[in-house]
Amino acid sequence: MNIPSPSVRSTQWQPPHRLLVLVFLVTGSTIGGRGIQAYTPEDPVVMNMVDRGAAFLAKAEGSDYLFQPSGFAGGLGERMLAGYAYLKATGDPTAKIVDRALAAAKLLVRNIGAGEKGGGVSKEVYSTAVAIMFLAELDAKQYKPELEILEKFVYEIQYRNGAFGYVGKKTGDISQTQYGVLAIWTLDHIGIPLDYERVKSCAGFLMRSQSREGGWCYQATDPGIGSQRIQQSGVNLEMTMAGGSSVLIAGDAMRLWGNQTSEKPMQWDGMPEAVKIYVEDQNVDRRKKATIPREPVLATLKACDTYVRNSKLEQHGHYPYYQYYTRERYESFREIAFGGSTKSPDWYNQGVEELRAEQDPERGCWGQAKRDQTGKVCSTAFSILFLIRSTKKSIAATSSGTLAGGRKLPSDTTKIRVDGTQIKGEPVTTAVTDLLSVLEEDDDGSLEGKTVPENATLSTNPTERRAQIDRFQRLLRGSQSWQARRVAARVLGQSDEIGVVPTLIFALSDPDSQVKIFARDGLRFISRKFEGFGMPRKPDYAQLRKAQSSWRQWYLSMDPGHVFLE
Numbered sequence: 266m267n268i269p270s271p272s273v274r275s276t277q278w279q280p281p282h283r284l285l286v287l288v289f290l291v292t293g294s295t296i297g298g299r300g301i302q303a304y305t306p307e308d309p310v311v312m313n314m315v316d317r318g319a320a321f322l323a324k325a326e327g328s329d330y331l332f333q334p335s336g337f338a339g340g341l342g343e344r345m346l347a348g349y350a351y352l353k354a355t356g357d358p359t360a361k362i363v364d365r366a367l368a369a370a371k372l373l374v375r376n377i378g379a380g381e382k383g384g385g386v387s388k389e390v391y392s393t394a395v396a397i398m399f400l401a402e403l404d405a406k407q408y409k410p411e412l413e414i415l416e417k418f419v420y421e422i423q424y425r426n427g428a429f430g431y432v433g434k435k436t437g438d439i440s441q442t443q444y445g446v447l448a449i450w451t452l453d454h455i456g457i458p459l460d461y462e463r464v465k466s467c468a469g470f471l472m473r474s475q476s477r478e479g480g481w482c483y484q485a486t487d488p489g490i491g492s493q494r495i496q497q498s499g500v501n502l503e504m505t506m507a508g509g510s511s512v513l514i515a516g517d518a519m520r521l522w523g524n525q526t527s528e529k530p531m532q533w534d535g536m537p538e539a540v541k542i543y544v545e546d547q548n549v550d551r552r553k554k555a556t557i558p559r560e561p562v563l564a565t566l567k568a569c570d571t572y573v574r575n576s577k578l579e580q581h582g583h584y585p586y587y588q589y590y591t592r593e594r595y596e597s598f599r600e601i602a603f604g605g606s607t608k609s610p611d612w613y614n615q616g617v618e619e620l621r622a623e624q625d626p627e628r629g630c631w632g633q634a635k636r637d638q639t640g641k642v643c644s645t646a647f648s649i650l651f652l653i654r655s656t657k658k659s660i661a662a663t664s665s666g667t668l669a670g671g672r673k674l675p676s677d678t679t680k681i682r683v684d685g686t687q688i689k690g691e692p693v694t695t696a697v698t699d700l701l702s703v704l705e706e707d708d709d710g711s712l713e714g715k716t717v718p719e720n721a722t723l724s725t726n727p728t729e730r731r732a733q734i735d736r737f738q739r740l741l742r743g744s745q746s747w748q749a750r751r752v753a754a755r756v757l758g759q760s761d762e763i764g765v766v767p768t769l770i771f772a773l774s775d776p777d778s779q780v781k782i783f784a785r786d787g788l789r790f791i792s793r794k795f796e797g798f799g800m801p802r803k804p805d806y807a808q809l810r811k812a813q814s815s816w817r818q819w820y821l822s823m824d825p826g827h828v829f830l831e
Contacts, residue, residue, distance in 0.1 A: 303609040317629030331640040342392030349399040350646035394444035405455040427466030436484040461555035468515040479568035481508030506595040509569035513598035586644040589651040597656035758787015
């Protein structure tokens, strides 16, 4: 669903003997002595739950959906949400469920272009927000025209007082406002030019409609600008987290919690500290035209957080799985504003335990009970997004300088800076430098007719060696040339550098089979686990997924603070 100082970054590797206590705490502890296991999204138990849920979504039949795939009534949004959750969980953009989600998103855009505006009890806000999130995750650059159409529609359906809701209603719908501001936040972080008066207006409504005790209700009455907060009817924890996360999201869009994207270079996941990505913030000047005082926003959030910490979720409500995803979003954005990020927080561990008990043992889905009004597909998607900490990873991706869905570096490599790019010295270093210059032409045919050495020797000078490794990692993650990626995978695999492990794990899913093998063998060499984790020379998708999961688990035992984004 980046950004200030609890931004998520790869931490520096430390010798294993300094991490023994940390590893024990991560892998074997319980929470507060209450017998609740400490989980993370990389825990094998959690990943198994996610895999089973994703498999259900991929095979879901028409009867599993609540709506037909047309108009704004919810069917398009339902299919896009399923594709979005699947894509976030598996990283596979070629799956049929992703194709169905893309078709739904394009149909929604066509409907908007044809003048269809939803209305009544339609799900126009939800569908539009999910379409923006999905297209941004899939390929923000390719689908920029569609995203710009959706942006204009978001403005069109926003109320004059800044809220979102059903057409013709006078009260602001806190649930829909949450998705409206989430759509705007997503657009902000993929560089779409925004009208920040809209963000300011939305934040103002949310602050005015907060009930006196610090919470929010479903349909909130706006007391008006300059008025004191009133007692709202039907305040509950579910809507309080929706309202609180909306304020947090708006605050982040206005950079109240910091501005890493324009003030300082950002680090890309898996890259050493030397590599910095500079992404131009297209909205800097626009953001200056609409400002929000920080202190009133913080006061609103503190009152909200007090309410949240003193309340419990309604375990038997009509929208339990919607609650899980709302909770994950609230807590993830809260970590930005207030700090205190925890790898295995109590609320997450409890949610995992509850979802373990509720997952269908045969089909792998959630949402079996009649009381659950979101249905099997949406309930499963919400559960998956909670389990993988989807919002936290989206925040981490933007703080690390990658756009949503950015599975490789941008083709404009002038935006990437490396410390010590001027490599000088011994003849062997010059040879590697010349080789890198050829490889970095980034063209599928750039190496045709040229001799590429099977082995390249890295410099023995620490500074030069680090710069060379940085450049090879960029090639392996982003080059369009399979030849360049092969050379990079072989060199990195023979480097014996623990810091290149995340990049080699990423390369296990490279479309070139030889790159996969070089990456696999490199991981085995660096880890000294020469048997590896069972990945054959021609693995299927399930075997790749299992191998990547196992290698991530191993790397986290070395570096428990690392966050894998891809």
